[in-house]
Amino acid sequence: MTGIEYDDFLDLAYEPAASDLVCDFRLEPAEGMSMEAAASRVASESSNGTWAALHVDEDELTHLGAVACDIDGDRVTVAYPEELFEPGSMPQILSCIAGNIMGMKAVDTIRLLDCHWPEGLAQSFPGPQFGTSVAHEKLDAGDRPVLATVPKPKVGLSTEAHVRVGEEAWRGGIDLLKDDENLTDQEFNPFEDRLAESLAARDRVQEDVGERKDYLVNVTGETTEMLERVDLVADHGGGFVMVDVITCGWSAVQSVRQRCDDHGLAIHAHRAMHAAFDRLPHHGVSMRVLAQIARLTGVDHIHTGTAGLGKLANEDTPGINEWLTGDLYGLEPVLPVASGGLHPGVVDQLLEALGTDIIVQAGGGIHGHPDGTHAGAKALRQAIDASVEGVALEEYAAEHAELETALEKWGAE
Ligand SMILES: O=C(O)[C@@](O)(COP(=O)(O)O)[C@H](O)[C@H](O)COP(=O)(O)O
Numbered sequence: 001m002t003g004i005e006y007d008d009f010l011d012l013a014y015e016p017a018a019s020d021l022v023c024d025f026r027l028e029p030a031e032g033m034s035m036e037a038a039a040s041r042v043a044s045e046s047s048n049g050t051w052a053a054l055h056v057d058e059d060e061l062t063h064l065g066a067v068a069c070d071i072d073g074d075r076v077t078v079a080y081p082e083e084l085f086e087p088g089s090m091p092q093i094l095s096c097i098a099g100n101i102m103g104m105k106a107v108d109t110i111r112l113l114d115c116h117w118p119e120g121l122a123q124s125f126p127g128p129q130f131g132t133s134v135a136h137e138k139l140d141a142g143d144r145p146v147l148a149t150v151p152k153p154k155v156g157l158s159t160e161a162h163v164r165v166g167e168e169a170w171r172g173g174i175d176l177l178k179d180d181e182n183l184t185d186q187e188f189n190p191f192e193d194r195l196a197e198s199l200a201a202r203d204r205v206q207e208d209v210g211e212r213k214d215y216l217v218n219v220t221g222e223t224t225e226m227l228e229r230v231d232l233v234a235d236h237g238g239g240f241v242m243v244d245v246i247t248c249g250w251s252a253v254q255s256v257r258q259r260c261d262d263h264g265l266a267i268h269a270h271r272a273m274h275a276a277f278d279r280l281p282h283h284g285v286s287m288r289v290l291a292q293i294a295r296l297t298g299v300d301h302i303h304t305g306t307a308g309l310g311k312l313a314n315e316d317t318p319g320i321n322e323w324l325t326g327d328l329y330g331l332e333p334v335l336p337v338a339s340g341g342l343h344p345g346v347v348d349q350l351l352e353a354l355g356t357d358i359i360v361q362a363g364g365g366i367h368g369h370p371d372g373t374h375a376g377a378k379a380l381r382q383a384i385d386a387s388v389e390g391v392a393l394e395e396y397a398a399e400h401a402e403l404e405t406a407l408e409k410w411g412a413e
């Protein structure tokens with residue numbers, strides 16, 4: 001017989017094995033609880049332990065206990081044996097490292113900060129099908145950022161109006177038209193009509209301007225319905241789908257990835273609701289970890305923030321982007337998306353902070369242009385061209401009226 005109790009899950013001399021999944025947490029023990037005691041409870045409850053001491057027949061047990069192996073201030077490192085996990089199942093992994101421990105009384109707060117993925121477990125996931133290569137495999141962005149726009153207002157436009165706005169933006173220099181997160185298949189703008197007519201407009205524009213364009217159509221919905229929408233996108237000749245990965249859940253993302261593999265479609269990951277997990281610095285799951293999960297499960301692009309330049313709060317965009325594009329056992333890199341409150345006046349600072357291997361999305365920053373969508377799109381493209389060429393926006397604006405008007409309207413911050 002062997003006994004299993006909380007103290008068995010703490011070993012500060014333990015060196016993680018190469019095959020272990022190693023997670024970094026920030027935690028505040030409950031009043032009267034030591035950091036060691038709290039750490040052992042985190043390791044226990046997130047692997048195979050529980051609050052009562054257990055007595056199990058040695059012959060009947062596979063040792064799957066995690067180990068709290070380092071404590072540094074409010075940081076605790078826990079190493080998980082790979083046998084604990086079902087290869088290729090993100091929901092199962094999260095049920096361990098971000099499951100019940102998030103609600104334990106033993107800690108006042110707990111945040112999963114970072115994960116160090118072992119090769120075996122990482123490679124049990126497909127990773128992106130295209131990743132950063134979409135910029136030249138599916139579009140003609142070359143060395144500049146890919147440009148995207150969401151028609152605004154977010155919802156309520158008829159299909160006809162949506163397509164008109166898209167065509168104006170594409171003709172103004174935008175590469176990707178994108179649905180907003182709350183536009184799916186509503187009566188005022190039904191999914192298949194919107195899809196078919198937008199792609200027809202895309203084809204007209206491509207014919208005229210000689211530059212590839214595409215559409216990030218939002219397929220988000222019930223999983224079976226979502227997979228049928230993915231098939232429809234392929235039937236109509238689209239190259240991309242958009243999925244809201246947090247609201248859908250990772251198992252749905254994994255199903256969409258498989259279906260997109262069949263059709264050669266790229267996946268744009270929007271992340272509505274991410275802030276419910278990552279906004280509070282002492283609790284939840286960091287955006288860094290959410291981005292890691294997104295890369296493993298196979299999205300090609302994901303929103304990661306604007307390095308503080310936009311309207312939404314974000315954490316460590318440069319660090320997350322570095323992880324998304326760095327080496328990971330041969331998995332494709334993910335193209336980060338900067339979006340939210342952006343306009344031509346901040347483009348130079350944005351590229352300075354995040355580089356050019358990104359997607360820049362502007363909705364209000366294009367459709368709010370005083371001269372309308374087409375001028376707004378031209379102004380954003382001009383700001384990008386100026387910044388890539390290293391010319392100051394104001395100087396470039398002197399020769400480009402649309403950019404000049406945008407700078408007058410929104411300034412350079
Ligand atoms: O609805 C919006 O707010 C946006 O369409 C941006 O519109 P604007 O360009 O008009 O601001 C995006 O959903 C956010 O950028 C998502 O946030 P994040 O990129 O941080 O995930």
Ligand SMILES: [Mg+2]
Pocket residue numbers: 150154180181
């Ligand atoms: Mg939106």
